[in-house]
Structures are given as C-alpha cells and as structure tokens.
Amino acid sequence: MSTTRVQSVAVLWQMWSRKNSVTSLSSRAFSTSLMNPSTSILMSPSPMSLDCPNLWTSGSVQPDCSSIQKYTCKHVAQILNGKAIAEEIRSGIALEVKRMKESIGQVPGLAVILVGQRRESQTYVRNKKIGSEEVGIKFMLTTLSDNCTENEVCNALQSYNENPSVHGTILQLPLPRHLDEGKILGLLTLEKDVDGFHPVNIGNLAMLGREPLFIPCTAKGCIELLLRSGIEIMGKKAVVIGKSNVVGLPTSLLLQRHHATVTIIHPHTKNPDKIAREADILITAAGVPNLVCRSWLKPGAIVVDVGTTPVEDPKCEHGYRLIGDVCFEEASKVASAITPVPGGVGPMTVAMLLYNTLQSAKLSFKFT
Amino acid sequence: MSTTRVQSVAVLWQMWSRKNSVTSLSSRAFSTSLMNPSTSILMSPSPMSLDCPNLWTSGSVQPDCSSIQKYTCKHVAQILNGKAIAEEIRSGIALEVKRMKESIGQVPGLAVILVGQRRESQTYVRNKKIGSEEVGIKFMLTTLSDNCTENEVCNALQSYNENPSVHGTILQLPLPRHLDEGKILGLLTLEKDVDGFHPVNIGNLAMLGREPLFIPCTAKGCIELLLRSGIEIMGKKAVVIGKSNVVGLPTSLLLQRHHATVTIIHPHTKNPDKIAREADILITAAGVPNLVCRSWLKPGAIVVDVGTTPVEDPKCEHGYRLIGDVCFEEASKVASAITPVPGGVGPMTVAMLLYNTLQSAKLSFKFT
Numbered sequence: 001m002s003t004t005r006v007q008s009v010a011v012l013w014q015m016w017s018r019k020n021s022v023t024s025l026s027s028r029a030f031s032t033s034l035m036n037p038s039t040s041i042l043m044s045p046s047p048m049s050l051d052c053p054n055l056w057t058s059g060s061v062q063p064d065c066s067s068i069q070k071y072t073c074k075h076v077a078q079i080l081n082g083k084a085i086a087e088e089i090r091s092g093i094a095l096e097v098k099r100m101k102e103s104i105g106q107v108p109g110l111a112v113i114l115v116g117q118r119r120e121s122q123t124y125v126r127n128k129k130i131g132s133e134e135v136g137i138k139f140m141l142t143t144l145s146d147n148c149t150e151n152e153v154c155n156a157l158q159s160y161n162e163n164p165s166v167h168g169t170i171l172q173l174p175l176p177r178h179l180d181e182g183k184i185l186g187l188l189t190l191e192k193d194v195d196g197f198h199p200v201n202i203g204n205l206a207m208l209g210r211e212p213l214f215i216p217c218t219a220k221g222c223i224e225l226l227l228r229s230g231i232e233i234m235g236k237k238a239v240v241i242g243k244s245n246v247v248g249l250p251t252s253l254l255l256q257r258h259h260a261t262v263t264i265i266h267p268h269t270k271n272p273d274k275i276a277r278e279a280d281i282l283i284t285a286a287g288v289p290n291l292v293c294r295s296w297l298k299p300g301a302i303v304v305d306v307g308t309t310p311v312e313d314p315k316c317e318h319g320y321r322l323i324g325d326v327c328f329e330e331a332s333k334v335a336s337a338i339t340p341v342p343g344g345v346g347p348m349t350v351a352m353l354l355y356n357t358l359q360s361a362k363l364s365f366k367f368t
Numbered sequence: 369m370s371t372t373r374v375q376s377v378a379v380l381w382q383m384w385s386r387k388n389s390v391t392s393l394s395s396r397a398f399s400t401s402l403m404n405p406s407t408s409i410l411m412s413p414s415p416m417s418l419d420c421p422n423l424w425t426s427g428s429v430q431p432d433c434s435s436i437q438k439y440t441c442k443h444v445a446q447i448l449n450g451k452a453i454a455e456e457i458r459s460g461i462a463l464e465v466k467r468m469k470e471s472i473g474q475v476p477g478l479a480v481i482l483v484g485q486r487r488e489s490q491t492y493v494r495n496k497k498i499g500s501e502e503v504g505i506k507f508m509l510t511t512l513s514d515n516c517t518e519n520e521v522c523n524a525l526q527s528y529n530e531n532p533s534v535h536g537t538i539l540q541l542p543l544p545r546h547l548d549e550g551k552i553l554g555l556l557t558l559e560k561d562v563d564g565f566h567p568v569n570i571g572n573l574a575m576l577g578r579e580p581l582f583i584p585c586t587a588k589g590c591i592e593l594l595l596r597s598g599i600e601i602m603g604k605k606a607v608v609i610g611k612s613n614v615v616g617l618p619t620s621l622l623l624q625r626h627h628a629t630v631t632i633i634h635p636h637t638k639n640p641d642k643i644a645r646e647a648d649i650l651i652t653a654a655g656v657p658n659l660v661c662r663s664w665l666k667p668g669a670i671v672v673d674v675g676t677t678p679v680e681d682p683k684c685e686h687g688y689r690l691i692g693d694v695c696f697e698e699a700s701k702v703a704s705a706i707t708p709v710p711g712g713v714g715p716m717t718v719a720m721l722l723y724n725t726l727q728s729a730k731l732s733f734k735f736t
Contacts, residue, residue: 199571235636263631268603
C-alpha cells in the first residue's frame with residue numbers, strides 16, 4: 001500500500017472518530033454528574049450521559065464541550081484504597097439517610113436471602129449488614145437451609161416484594177445447585193433489584209441510549225474507584241478477566257459505556273497473558289489466586305483485582321482469609337496503580353449496594 | 369521471573385481452562401441443535417446450550433463430550449455466500465410454513481412500521497416484504513410520514529400488539545430524531561419482538577445461563593453464516609467494529625456466548641487497525657466505506673462486512689447501491705474468507721427475521 005493510501009485511511013479514521021467524538025456528549029449531563037462531584041455522593045455519571053448521540057450517522061452536530069473534565073492517569077505507583085473511598089461514600093449515604101429520616105420519617109430497607117452455609121457468602125452478608133446499619137439502612141435477613149425447596153426461596157422473595165419497608169432485595173449468590181437461579185431472580189420486582197442482575201437492567205446497561213434502574217454493585221464500584229482515583233477510562237484499552245453475570249459481564253458493559261476499548265478474557269481464550277499485557281486497565285475476576293503475575297502486565301497498567309478466593313488461615317477471625325487473582329507483590333512493581341485484596345473492590349461493592357438501596361428508597365418515597 | 373514460575377502459571381491457566389472446558393457442555397443440547405443440523409432449519413445452537421455450567425467454580429464435573437462437532441477453518445480464500453445460504457434457509461422456512469398451513473390452517477404474520485422516506489429503509493422493508501411473501505409469511509406494512517407524532521407510531525404498534533395474526537412486529541430503524549426510539553420500542557410486546565431489540569432480549573443474550581426469546585437478526589445471521597461455512601468460533605479472537613444496539617452490541621454478545629475472545633472497536637478506540645489486525649474473525653459494522661483495508665487484516669482472517677452505505681449510482685434500479693466497510697478487492701487477497709456486499713450478511717439478516725417470525729408463530733400456536 002502506498003504512503004498516500006495509508007495516510008488517507010488514517011485521515012478517514014480521524015474523521016470518523018471526530019464525528020463520533022464525546023465532544024458531542026450532552027454537556028448538561030456532564031455538568032451535573034461529573035463537573036460537580038461534591039454535590040452528589042458518587043462521581044460515576046449515568047451511563048446515558050456518556051452516550052454519543054447519533055453514533056455512526058453522518059452530519060451529527062458537535063456542541064462545545066470544552067468544559068468536559070479530563071481525568072489523567074497519575075504515572076506513579078499508587079494503591080487504590082477502596083476501603084478509604086468507600087468510607088467516604090458511606091458517609092455521604094449516611095447523611096442522606098439522616099436527611100430522609102428527619103424529613104419524612106422513613107429510612108431505606110435492604111433485605112437479604114441467604115441459602116446455605118457457604119462461608120464466603122456468610123462473610124459478604126455480614127459485611128452488608130454492618131454496612132447497612134452503619135449508615136442507618138434497615139437490614140433484614142432470611143436464612144434458609146442448604147436443602148430448602150425452590151418454593152421456600154420464592155416465598156421469601158415474594159414476601160419482600162410486597163413489603164413496603166423493603167427497597168432492595170438481594171438473593172445472595174451462588175445458590176445451591178438444585179435451585180434455578182434465573183427463575184428465582186425473575187420473580188424479583190425490578191424496582192427492588194439493587195444488585196442490578198435482572199435481564200432488563202443488564203439489557204439497559206448494555207444498550208446505548210438506555211439507562212438501567214440499577215447498575216451491578218461490583219461493576220459500579222470498580223468504575224467509581226477508577227474515577228475517584230483520577231484514572232481516565234475513555235479510549236483506554238480495558239481487559240476484563242472473567243465473564244460472569246455478577247462481575248465480568250456487567251463490568252465489561254459499563255467500561256464500554258465509558259468508551260473504553262474492551263476485551264474479555266475467559267477460559268477458552270488463547271494466550272490470555274498476551275492479551276492482558278495489552279491492557280491499560282486490567283480488571284480481573286477469575287477467582288483464581290495468583291493467576292495474574294508480572295508477565296501479564298504492561299508497565300504502567302492499572303490493575304483492579306476483584307478476585308476473592310478463601311484460603312485457610314487459623315490466625316484470622318473466621319478461620320480463613322480472602323486472596324485475590326493478582327500476585328500483588330510483583331504486580332505492584334509493574335503497575336502504575338493497583339487495588340489490594342482485601343480493602344480494594346470489596347468495600348466499594350458494599351458501598352454501591354447501599355447507594356443503590358438509598359436511590360431505590362428515594363424513588364419509592366419520591367424523596368429528592 | 370524464573371522458568372519454573374512461568375511454567376507454573378502456564379499450568380495454572382491450563383487447569384483453569386480445562387476446568388471450564390466446553391467439554392462440560394450439555395451434550396443433549398448439542399445433539400439436538402448442532403449434531404443433526406439437517407433436522408432443524410438453522411445450525412446456530414441456542415445460546416444456553418453453549419454455556420459452561422458452574423463457570424469459575426471448582427470441582428465441576430466434566431461429562432464426556434467426545435461427540436461434540438468441531439468446526440475447522442478452511443485455509444483457502446473463500447467467498448461467504450450469504451445469498452446462497454439464506455436461500456437454503458428460506459427454503460426450510462417455506463416448508464415449515466407450508467406444514468403449519470396444512471396442519472392448522474394458519475400462517476405466521478410479520479408487521480413492519482416504516483416512518484419517513486429514508487431510501488435505505490425503504491429498500492430493507494421491500495426486501496422483508498419480498499422475503500416474507502416468498503416463504504408464505506403474511507406481510508403487513510404501516511407507513512407514516514416523516515413528521516408524524518409519537519402517538520401515531522405508538523398507536524400503530526399497539527394495534528399490531530393486539531392483532532392475533534401478527535407474530536412479529538418491526539419498527540424500522542432509525543426513526544426521525546423527534547421520536548423516542550427507546551420509549552416506542554418499550555411498548556412492543558416481548559412475544560412479538562422478532563428483531564430482538566427489547567432490553568429483556570438483549571439482557572438474556574448477554575447473560576450466561578439465559579435464553580433470549582429472539583436474537584437480533586444481523587448478529588444471528590453473521591453467526592449462522594460462519595457456522596454454515598465451517599468456521600470455528602470458540603477460542604477465536606473476534607473483533608467487532610461498531611457498538612450499535614442493532615448490530616455491534618448483539619453481535620459481540622453472541623460471539624461471546626460462542627466462547628470467542630471478543631474486542632469491540634469504536635470511534636474512541638486508539639490504533640483500531642492494530643487491534644483489527646489481531647482478529648481471527650473481523651466483523652465490521654461501522655457504516656464507513658473502505659474503512660477496513662489490507663493493513664487492518666491478519667493474513668488468513670475471516671472478514672464479515674455488515675456495513676451498507678448507499679452511494680449514488682444511476683445505473684442501479686433505485687438510483688443507488690450499497691457498499692460495505694471493507695476494501696473488498698485488497699481484503700480478499702489477505703483474508704481466508706470474506707463476505708461480499710451485497711449478497712453477504714444482508715440476505716442472512718432477512719432470513720433470520722423470517723426464522724424468528726416462524727418461531728414466534730409456532731410458539732403462539734403451540735405448533736411443533
């Protein structure tokens with residue numbers, strides 16, 4: 001191919017990119033949700049406010065967006081302290097719950113259904129309980145035995161559906177194998193789906209121009225962590241390890257709404273290390289300890305570790321501790337920023353759950 | 369890092385991949401939909417039959433799956449003749465419609481709402497009409513003017529929702545800008561969403577373990593074209609250019625359900641040519657003529673061109689012709705297989721729409 005031809009293709013791409021530039025984003029949406037983060041609890045903008053109108057069509061108008069805030073990646077090694085950021089967010093939520101209680105005499109309510117004795121699930125539920133009570137959200141728990149019937153789970157869910165003091169209901173996953181997760185989750189009222197796992201919420205998270213009622217908490221927690229840490233997402237190569245409904249899928253969809261170039265690695269991926277090494281932002285949720293080592297990382301990459309595998313440790317309070325997917329020691333010598341496990345994404349997930357529950361209660365009470 | 373350590377990570381990956389291998393796929397599902405393609409109209413398996421149960425969990429059982437059919441890529445230049453394959457599929461549909469008519473005296477019905485005078489939209493609708501009538505599907509059309517009200521479109525949609533002889537309703541996109549596409553599409557009965565654009569269908573397409581009622585026609589058409597051409601998808605690096613709700617998004621989601629490693633390129637992607645050049649399977653739906661030239665392709669890549677941009681051509685019947693995103697001449701010297709425009713994905717899309725409409729009618733009449 002001649003040099004002229006190569007240039008002309010480059011020019012074509014530039015024109016196409018410019019045409020669809022985020023300069024065409026609604027500056028109003030940005031000014032509410034990004035420019036004045038101090039006025040809202042989260043920095044994360046709504047997915048729809050990120051959309052580029054008239055994507056791929058010609059002749060789209062390019063409004064002035066010189067006011068759009070740019071996030072820049074700090075090129076020094078940095079620990080992404082999810083624990084501290086989550087604490088800040090929880091403080092904001094606590095203030096809002098207090099204001100709600102003082103104004104209308106109501107508080108948000110969060111209900112959890114826990115089936116079986118799975119140790120990590122018990123830890124997660126405990127964290128949700130502590131988190132809720134700390135910010136003034138009423139917490140309700142139904143525990144069912146490992147060998148309970150599908151009917152028992154459905155009945156518990158239905159009763160929370162009908163309970164007006166419940167604004168968010170969670171079915172703690174995974175369920176024992178004899179229970180049909182999809183069927184049970186399908187019974188959950190959309191308005192109380194604070195985990196964001198209903199197909200309507202996932203569909204609206206995926207689709208341009210649509211707004212999910214709730215965004216899955218871990219995905220939202222990862223993005224909020226990046227935004228609060230000053231890390232730019234738009235245009236970055238993001239690689240997500242894992243395509244689970246709970247973490248990998250929604251995280252990849254949300255990154256896409258933020259205009260990252262996303263690749264998902266899964267167990268059928270060939271040369272996963274090579275693909276991971278291309279990532280500016282690597283989010284791993286495989287649940288395989290030490291899967292991601294130094295050779296999987298591009299120097300300067302941002303590493304977000306969602307993996308939490310329990311390993312026996314009699315020194316710990318509950319006889320075990322959680323470890324991530326990333327070899328933290330060696331990765332922190334290569335990455336420009338990295339989340340620890342614990343204290344990284346975990347607390348952010350809980351904070352987002354509390355945030356979603358607050359939002360649900362606000363909608364329900366028409367409280368602004 | 370020492371050699372031993374590198375090896376141990378490689379071993380870890382192999383174990384992880386094996387644990388989640390598609391060897392754990394339900395062989396029953398495969399035997400119905402893949403092993404005996406002659407008994408069904410399409411080769412495409414249902415997304416759920418592709419799922420790996422207990423993904424990412426340990427100790428998953430690995431049933432015998434030595435019977436799973438393997439698709440192998442033919443390493444010779446090949447034109448993916450969508451026109452011929454679509455004709456074959458339409459013949460199968462025609463036989464089924466005939467059998468339905470003879471058995472229960474009913475035929476499937478497809479309704480289209482066309483707003484405005486957009487030339488390409490008129491062509492697409494014309495193709496759907498011709499395709500429907502050819503296979504015996506009853507075709508209904510409502511045309512509305514460019515400046516019609518949202519109410520008029522909603523009323524047309526509602527009337528098709530209530531019409532028992534309509535099994536599929538399509539709102540021809542794009543709509544004029546003054547109409548709220550999301551709001552109007554939200555009114556469409558899920559059971560008649562043969563375009564598969566309802567958030568519930570997109571959500572269920574995205575989520576592991578879920579089955580959408582209908583899969584968007586272009587996405588399904590691309591996959592069917594690959595499968596019928598003997599091209600393996602699992603484990604391949606697939607790059608989709610474009611993330612539109614209509615093509616890019618559902619195609620990437622469906623490729624993911626087929627266990628490809630998927631990356632989406634969009635206008636904010638940096639070095640798109642470099643990313644495209646990594647693709648074993650490149651599906652482009654940017655709507656930008658000649659965007660994808662030789663330098664964007666890995667030798668031996670499979671190229672599927674969904675782009676259709678109208679260019680003036682007085683020699684053509686309607687005064688214009690459609691051209692794709694790919695420089696066909698030079699790409700066909702590098703790719704191992706390529707779709708032409710026209711005659712590639714276009715006819716497959718129409719065939720999938722007729723297929724979805726037939727399936728909808730079968731469900732409605734409980735006809736098996």
